[in-house]
Structure formats: C-alpha cells, structure tokens
Amino acid sequence: QKEVEQDPGPLSVPEGAIVSLNCTYSNSAFQYFMWYRQYSRKGPELLMYTYSSGNKEDGRFTAQVDKSSKYISLFIRDSQPSDSATYLCADQGTSYGKLTFGQGTILTVHP
Amino acid sequence: NAGVTQTPKFRILKIGQSMTLQCTQDMNHNYMYWYRQDPGMGLKLIYYSVGAGITDKGEVPNGYNVSRSTTEDFPLRLELAAPSQTSVYFCASSAGSGVFETQYFGPGTRLLVL
Numbered sequence: 717q718k719e720v721e722q723d724p725g726p727l728s729v730p731e732g733a734i735v736s737l738n739c740t741y742s743n744s745a746f747q748y749f750m751w752y753r754q755y756s757r758k759g760p761e762l763l764m765y766t767y768s769s770g771n772k773e774d775g776r777f778t779a780q781v782d783k784s785s786k787y788i789s790l791f792i793r794d795s796q797p798s799d800s801a802t803y804l805c806a807d808q809g810t811s812y813g814k815l816t817f818g819q820g821t822i823l824t825v826h827p
Numbered sequence: 828n829a830g831v832t833q834t835p836k837f838r839i840l841k842i843g844q845s846m847t848l849q850c851t852q853d854m855n856h857n858y859m860y861w862y863r864q865d866p867g868m869g870l871k872l873i874y875y876s877v878g879a880g881i882t883d884k885g886e887v888p889n890g891y892n893v894s895r896s897t898t899e900d901f902p903l904r905l906e907l908a909a910p911s912q913t914s915v916y917f918c919a920s921s922a923g924s925g926v927f928e929t930q931y932f933g934p935g936t937r938l939l940v941l
Binding site: 720722724748757758759760761762765767804808812813814815816817818819820 | 917935
C-alpha cells in the first residue's frame with residue numbers, strides 16, 4: 717500500500733466550477749499536510765499546508781484534513797484557467813522535513 | 828534572490844555514462860533534497876542533507892551519490908546511467924530551523940538515458 721494515494725485524474729472542469737482534489741494516507745506519523753501546485757515543466761511550489769485536523773482557507777483555496785479517516789482534501793472555488801496545473805498532496809513526518817508525495821492530479825480549467 | 832537553481836536543464840546520456848546534476852541555493856538553507864519525478868508517480872526522495880558534510884539516503888538512492896561540501900551546493904552524481912534513471916530531477920531546500928519549513932524547489936533537470 718502506498719503511503720500517500722492520490723487519484724491522478726486527469727480532471728477537466730469549466731471555468732467557475734468548484735474543484736475537489738483528494739488524497740488518503742496510511743502513516744499515522746504524518747503531522748503536516750501540504751498541497752503543492754506544479755505548472756507544466758516547472759518545479760512544485762507550496763500552495764497550502766495544514767497541521768492536524770480541520771480546515772484552512774486562503775482566498776479561493778480551502779485545505780481540509782481528517783486525521784481520523786486519514787483523508788486530505790483541497791477545494792478550489794471559482795476555478796480559473798490559471799489554476800490549470802498538477803496538484804500534489806504531500807505529507808511530512810517528524811524526520812528532517814522529508815516529504816512523501818501523492819501521484820499528483822492533473823487539472824485543466826477550460827474557459 | 829535566485830532561489831534554487833539547477834543545471835543543466837536537459838541532458839541525454841548513453842547507458843553507462845556518468846554525469847553530475849548541479850544544485851545551488853542562495854537562501855542560506857540548512858536542508859537540501861533531491862527528488863525524482865516519473866510520469867504519474869509523484870516525487871520520490873533520493874537523498875537529503877541537513878548541513879554541510881551530512882547526507883543520508885531517501886526512498887530511492889540506488890544508482891546515485893551525493894556530497895555536500897558547502898551550504899549552497901548539493902550535487903547529485905549518476906555513475907553508470909541506466910534507462911531506469913530517465914526522469915525529471917528536482918532539487919529543493921528548506922531552512923530546517925523549525926518544526927515545519929517550506930521546501931523551495933528548483934526548475935528541474937530532464938534526463939533521458941538511451
């Protein structure tokens with residue numbers, strides 16, 4: 717079983733749609749949960765991170781963690797074509813900031 | 828600040844050849860990492876370093892070597908290239924001073940082994 721599972725998609729939505737991206741994880745030692753955004757042929761960049769269960773909102777983006785079910789979600793409201801990218805969930809344990817990534821979900825928002 | 832820079836951007840290697848992927852950061856970060864990204868597979872950690880002179884293996888270290896003689900540089904060495912090493916390689920760094928630190932990624936090096 718992979719430590720972090722993510723549906724690779726691809727996911728295609730119209731502009732303005734609400735997008736839901738999801739991951740599950742198996743390692744209970746994970747403490748920090750991140751979403752990275754990666755544009756084509758670029759390096760990943762941190763979008764949001766959360767610690768412990770609950771919601772965190774940043775503009776049109778909301779990250780949600782449910783540690784009891786080991787489920788991580790990212791919601792994008794009013795999606796824009798500029799949101800088209802690969803979204804990677806990642807988990808961090810306690811050791812030297814090492815990250816475990818999901819496979820990434822390719823999102824396309826069409827006008 | 829240039830952040831994390833990587834060279835070369837793209838390289839074709841023949842099986843059995845060697846090469847060094849260069850990574851430099853100008854943020855005075857203690858922690859540095861090398862990841863590889865295969866299509867549809869996310870990123871996997873190859874090696875990491877918590878400071879000059881200190882390195883350790885990640886999830887997929889076989890076929891690679893690293894060194895860290897300065898805070899700024901963290902080169903990744905491929906000794907005998909194999910087709911399985913065809914991938915996109917990303918270097919990242921973080922301050923490493925707190926419980927959680929953002930990792931900043933370079934633009935990547937695309938490697939094709941034929």
